[in-house]
Amino acid sequence: MNTTKKLRLGALPKTEATKLTFSCPISLKAELDRYAAVYAQTYGKAVDAATPIPYMLEAFMARDRGFHRKAQKSLPVRAPA
Numbered sequence: 001m002n003t004t005k006k007l008r009l010g011a012l013p014k015t016e017a018t019k020l021t022f023s024c025p026i027s028l029k030a031e032l033d034r035y036a037a038v039y040a041q042t043y044g045k046a047v048d049a050a051t052p053i054p055y056m057l058e059a060f061m062a063r064d065r066g067f068h069r070k071a072q073k074s075l076p077v078r079a080p081a
Helices: 026-043 053-062 065-073
Strands: none
Touching: none
């Protein structure tokens, strides 16, 4: 039985995706590698370090009140077709 506390993101859903490339500090990459290892231990499914990044960004943006206040004042953003 796994008694490890669940991670904040929860199990990652399967979604349609688009590729995005970015650079990050080596220290952040190491943290992402550690997160992926803890995720695998917690949920029993191995993921690479990049897999949780979109979900982390989505969670961050969903909680950013300043972004939402300013976004309400700007034009709506449409997803690419």
